[in-house]
Amino acid sequence: MTRTHGASIAAVVLALLFAGGAVTIASAEREExxxxxxxxxxxxxxARDMAVHHQQAVEMSFIVRDRTDDEEARRLAYDIANTQANQRGMMLGWLDLWGLPKVESGTEPMTWMGMGGHGDSGPLDGALMPGMATKTELDRLRKADGREAEILYLQLMTDHHEGxxxxxxxxxxxCSVEIERNLAQGIVDAQVSEIALMADLLKARGAEPRT
Structure with missing residues (x-):
């Protein structure tokens, strides 16, 4: 079984578990x-916001894959793209299951967290949420090659993971849906680990995270 097939099967299993399971509450902050x-x-x-967030990570990973021959950087980019594409599919599938729109008109990103996105100023050069790369930064990544592309990707993805x-x-x-909370905790654990890995990769290239 390939890693991609395994991830796809896992997504199906998680969806079936959710469909057959009851919603449980584990925090005093969450209402029934x-x-x-x-x-x-x-x-x-x-589900909506992280699906958008993940989509940009997938995009950046595919960009750097074509801008460097370094196997270490390409392997990391593949892992991030594969993982986040599968997670994005799960979250969009949940919205379908719940009968909810994938885009809610008139609602700023991260309003559910009490943040309200970027406020009246709107997105900063296309960066819809904290940590997301701007259009200018994506253009720089598309034009970079080799070590320069690797460093910029690692810096942008570190910021992206932190967001x-x-x-x-x-x-x-x-969140009130247990399986969604479990996914969110898995994202925290995996991305904190990857932030540390990317710091090491940057150091090996004579660079460091931007923040």
Whole structure:
């Protein structure tokens, strides 16, 4: 069985477990949820926002894959793209299961966390949420080659992971669907580990994280 097939099977199993399981509550901060979350819930907000967040990580990973021949950097990019594409599919599938739109018009990203996105100023050069790369940064990555592309990717993805960890921790605290909280905790654990790995990769290239 390949790693990709294993991830796909895992996604199906998780979806079946959710479909057959009851919603459970594990935090005093979470209110008892209905059978399916409503559109304005933390569960729906996290699924929508993290799906968008993950999509950019997949995009950046595919960009750097084509801009360097370094096997270490390409392997990391593949792992991130594969993992986050599968997780994104799960979250969009949950929204379908709950009968909720994948985009909620008029609601800023991360409102469910009490943050309200970027406020009246709007997205900063296309960066919809904290940690996301701007259009200018993505253009730089597309034009970079070799070691320069690797360093920029590692720096951008470190920022991206830090934003993703912050959001996932918000779901662990606020989401009501147990399997979604479990996914969020898994994101925290995996991305904290990858942040440390990327710091080592940057150091090996004579660079360091931007923050």
């Amino acid at each position: 949820a209905p059978v399916f979350p409503v559109s304005g819930s933390a569960d729906a907000g996290f 993703g960890v912050h959001m996932a921790r918000g779901c662990v605290e606020k």
